[in-house]
Amino acid sequence: MSGHSTYQPQNKFLQWFEKRLPLGGLIHSSFVAYPTPRNLNYLWTFGGILAFMLGVQIVTGVVLAMHYTPHVDFAFKSVEGIMRDVNYGWLLRYLHANGASMFFLAVYIHMFRGIYYGSYKEPREVLWILGVIIYFLMMATGFMGYVLVWGQMSFWAATVITNLFSAIPGVGDAIVTWLWGGYAVGNPTLNRFYSLHYLLPFVIAGVVVLHVWALHVAGQNNPTGIEPKSDKDTVAFTPYATVKDSFFMVVFCIVYAWFVFYIPNFLGHADNYIPANPAVTPTHIVPEWYYLPFYAILRAIPDKLLGVIALGASILILAFLPWLDTSKVRSARYRPLFKQFFWLFVIVCIGLGWLGAKPPEGIYVILARIFTVYYFAFFLIVMPLLGIFEKTKPLPNSISESVLGVKA
């Protein structure tokens, strides 16, 4: 990729500064002159939306931390204080709580986009793996943030998730005690979760920098999955991508605002408005919606250790995607069979999400098992074999040809 900066500041001070730290040139070459494929669709705006959501979560989170007390006796009260007493506290908390959901919604669209268009394939393997690391950090951060509210769901989510580690043979119980800092989830647990919940978003921000760096080294993928070959295939990041990203960010914010202002508790659980009670487990405990597919996989397997391994493997397997997919063709647009398996995979993921919220009995368990089998088969059987057996459609010669059609 080209994109070397032609940044020449006119201002005397900026010229002086640029000689000492070429920051302006870096920004200019990354976000102004940077060539982006001319055929990017709206699915490519989610990277920018995710960066925006990370910013929203950090800003609202930092101000919420000014009013929150990480102690078992005060945590729930301080959250209610934020809702009732703090100026605009209700807004800030709803922005933060629904922001987490929007963050995950955006990341799931971003990930499915990556799978559909083969964005993880050579030379973007490291870019993809950094993305998987970000996703994993997001899950840890989201989980610990949910615990801070210290309602019934918070407490029991903390108990169930930390107990996953007790499945490790031999050292499991010692690890769980170490995680808790006590003999059960309690004040030390809440304190450390608060510390880590504050830390991890900045770790995410750091990995995001690497993610964007790796993106700018390899260049963006595009709906055809073929690399830009000439200047005709690309347009400058600014104004083209900047405006497109901004427009769709506004559209996304409408959805976000609709949740915040009209149905702020739709994605939450009523049980979490009951203060944590270590003596009573709610009759129906479920995680937040964005963990439900993995929760369904955990429960689909009747053995504790194997269930935990399957849960971990279902996330870890994403990191191996670049090598599990053996097809030379990136984009599903030219892979008729893969396209069908992909949409089935999307349906299965949503189905697992639905099953994760259902009680673990009868038909739900059977369905969860079938869906779990497909989830893993998609990665371990479909992806490696399709590369060998699938007859792909002919690729266009260039991006501009696919957009403008072949000249007669």
Add this chain to the structure above:
Amino acid sequence: MNKPPEERAKDVTTVSSAEHTRRDFLYIATGAVGAVGAAAVLVPLIAQMNPDASTIAAGAPIDVDLAPIADGQIIKVFWRSKPIFIFHRTKKEVEEAEKVNVASLPDPEPDSARVKQGHDQWLVVIGICTHLGCIPLAHQGEYGGWFCPCHGSVYDTSGRIRSGPAPKNLALPPYKFVSDTKIQIG
């Protein structure tokens, strides 16, 4: 000093790769001490997360008076922040627990190994599901013991796992009978 940099670099590599020198030893020794030091720093950073002195002190043994517990009643007390179920089993419930074919259980254990000799009407177990730590509901499930609402594990009147994802029987806390109507847990 007048040599160009690549020449100087050559000098260094020739010397160091030709034979083991005192400088090699110093490099390795310094590196090794540094690594040990870094590992030693990790000890307090990791150990601080284990239960602190006050938490351990608060985990001292507790006495529980059994006299008010009626036949068939299950009470819940807390020891080390863990719920402890004390189950005053009826004759029928004891019999049910004893007549089970032990070999058929997921975690085979006879009822006699789960109670104190001569006090077999008293079952004292840690009330934490061995699956993922939820608190099972008493007097529920098809075996008259406990049912865990989280993932559907079912325990019998001896606190043994009978069906569901939990791998083990409800754990037994350390306890002893101080008198016929009083136990000390811990």
